[in-house]
Amino acid sequence: MSLYEEIQKIGQRAVVAARELALISSRKKNQILEAMADEIEAQRDAILEANRRDMEASRSAGLSAALLDRLELNDSRIAAMAKALRTVVGLKDPIGTRISRWIRPNGLVIHKVRVPIGVIAIIYEARPNVTADAAGLCIKTANAVILRGGKEARQSSIAIAEALQTGGARCGLPDGAIQYVAYPERDAVREIVQMEGLVDLVIPRGGEGLIRTVVEQARVPVIKHYKGVCHLYVDESADLDMALNIAENAKCQRPGVCNAIEKTLVHAKVAPVFLPRLVERLAARGVDLRGDEAARAIAPTIRPAEEADWTAEYLDLILAVKVVADIREAVRHINHYGSHHSDAIVARSEAAQRIFANEVDSAAVYINASTRFTDGGEFGMGAEIGISTDKLHARGPMGLEELTTYKYVVWGNGQLRV
């Protein structure tokens, strides 16, 4: 069989499994998830052994320390995988809930009902735990899942997927509901994302390169986020102590994530007071500051920013700062240079708050709070499969509801169209 045919077979098996999964009760799905968690723990040694092989190959290939860290599994990371699956057990199952119901003048009763999407493909990179996390959320929402991780994590991902399948099967997980695409060929991704009619949704998780490749090749819907270029705007009406605290939290609490700020825009009226304090506070945390001329005129230790700094996602202790004439300039800058992910204003003025909330075109807009809250857990969704900077279907953190669709069930007693 060709690679194309092999992958088509995987897609067809997933479609059959998805139809079975859609009819399984919440209680049974939870039993399956528990058994998956148990088996991850039971297979710990085999998973760690597979991971050791991945680590060795990656070290020989000269992978960076950061990548090796993402790849590495240990007892506590395996325990965390099992725990994450058990957390999903505790979440409310959205499947089957009635979103709305109305009656038409001709007596038709229309129910809009939440149902699974069907078959979801997850394309990811070096973190093997995505295998378990993504599978858990998909099974909870009765979606069959096709998993394809990075080649560095191949052995680890296969071992984890096998544990999930074995554990799940014990409690009635349909054959084909969780499939890992182990073919080493690079083209496997292309074949997966072009399976129109079999795969309903692709979620790529990883760096910008991976995501661009998936978007360019895909013929099925993709939900993604390229990057997080998040802003803090400090208004003239800001509580400057609050602004300093939020800047420090949003930049330093975990600089390597997509909801950390990369830029701070400061209203010209408060810049002479605020910028020196910001420099002092962030320098103490080791942050490298880059700024426009107006910012550097106030705080000369700030290094000059280049045009590329305004669109850069540093994912590091670096912050670009800019002085703006007013909130209009701040909003324009954010909409033009930002990534439509998460942006915050610190302001006492209700007018400024309202302008910012209405006009900043981002998935999450914060008034007097840190951007770091854009997260399924922090939003109260319990878990997330990713964050979308797209506008279709899901925007912002994607929890269980975002892994569902709906259908209309229309009840009649013989109605005909006239």
Next chain:
Amino acid sequence: MSLYEEIQKIGQRAVVAARELALISSRKKNQILEAMADEIEAQRDAILEANRRDMEASRSAGLSAALLDRLELNDSRIAAMAKALRTVVGLKDPIGTRISRWIRPNGLVIHKVRVPIGVIAIIYEARPNVTADAAGLCIKTANAVILRGGKEARQSSIAIAEALQTGGARCGLPDGAIQYVAYPERDAVREIVQMEGLVDLVIPRGGEGLIRTVVEQARVPVIKHYKGVCHLYVDESADLDMALNIAENAKCQRPGVCNAIEKTLVHAKVAPVFLPRLVERLAARGVDLRGDEAARAIAPTIRPAEEADWTAEYLDLILAVKVVADIREAVRHINHYGSHHSDAIVARSEAAQRIFANEVDSAAVYINASTRFTDGGEFGMGAEIGISTDKLHARGPMGLEELTTYKYVVWGNGQLRV
């Protein structure tokens, strides 16, 4: 400028217009829509003259009578366009409504708010009225729209778009909010649907060929429906008179549309009674019946069906019939051969109704009613921009709400992530 650059400019103008549109009040948007309707009427002669040129060219090119009918405008069709725009005025504006609101333990107040999608491209064929219908729904929902109709309707569409722009501009429609892509090059469609970052959504409206081309070329999200292969299943528990009425209505009331049935599946227990009555009823309406062997054994006037009949969208007075052993076979057949659009059961048995409602994986599932109700107007949405057989974002009839997205506005008083 190259075609690529020209189309990019259109995309950039649309993005700017979309940001302005998003801030316009419902009242003002309605004034704009009224002015658009007025100007369509005022420009009637110019539009009809443009349409005459399109009709002449299309007649010379030997277009079919059906295509010429879709292309042709007259006084009453122009009046209908203006009326459709005024109907949209009367609909509730979904923009700015709060979808939900909750408070987190740390005091953050999260608002999920309905906002415009941004820039929507509509790719269509020979019906010039789509120009006005699509523009009206997009402006109501504060989306900028890029329109690209078929070359047969080029002059008519340009004339209609000009009237919409002129009328709208009088009441403050932002420049660039309605743009018609008049470049004759075929590649214009490719350039439009690849404008990632500028175009947020593409809605193709037309035949399967157009839609496949758009899906293959697109790098931005597409919502579509390829075709409607709709089924009626007559259960053993059916009220056979009701089943006959629904079969006749769903097949004959308007056979050329996507929600007309193309297939009827009949439970083996009632087939000997039902099929002869069905043949009699539909033959009187000029329907050509094709069936499997079991159906032909009961009603020999039915012509033999081929495998291709089970997936065919006839859009004509043709119906394929099949005898099934039970409801399970009916559901399997529909999920396998159907288009996931609209499917109906006629049954008295509540168990059968429930199985059908739960297991048929279609946008709209009908219990004891005609499939012909899958329509924005019939669902009470007031208007529709199309019907989606996709599962992401919108499924089934797409009304105004389906032309919106949401964002999260998060209100705090200095919250930091710990």
